[in-house]
Amino acid sequence: MSSKRYGHVINLDLFTDSYRVTGRAVVGAGGIHAALADPNSDFLELEDAYISRIIKPGEIITSYALVAFRKDNINFIVLQDRRDGVPVGTQHGRSVFTRGRAVSTFLTVPSFEIKGDIHHDGQLSPRAVLVHSMGRFQPIFEATASASLYPDISYSGDLILVQKERIGIFCLQSNK
16 A cells, blocks of 8 residues: 555545545554544545446446545435444443444435434434534445435445434434
8 A cells, every 4th residue: 555654544435525535544443433523624535546426327427546535515325235334432332323223214414314323322314323423424234225306325334324414314213
């Protein structure tokens, strides 16, 4: 790898309003969640990035060795392995992001609908979940994101991190 930075390399798919970018990110011990929450940078860098349009996912329009994204323009990030996105907490090695019971959820961001599970401890209401979950990105486990106008185009992963500020609709199923 050509990066001079130190850390763990993870593979991810990053989505903006109109584009999908597949690449690798170098993250520290806190994983991608900590990199997204880093107050010292408004940007996330990816290496070996391939860019395609949401409506034509199989057609790569360009590729670059290094790209940067403003974190506030990211709608969501798809990870195939949740360990790449969920840092381990201090209580018996269990992550603070997976405590609580699994609850089915449905949410929307620009151009996509996302279904999966959240893990939540405490009062079960959409507002309570979004306000009390850590960071700017809501973790959705065993999730699928489908293009709103083209539902046959979908992406799934063990973990999808959704930027809370980009969420339009957030629904919870009270009994799973």
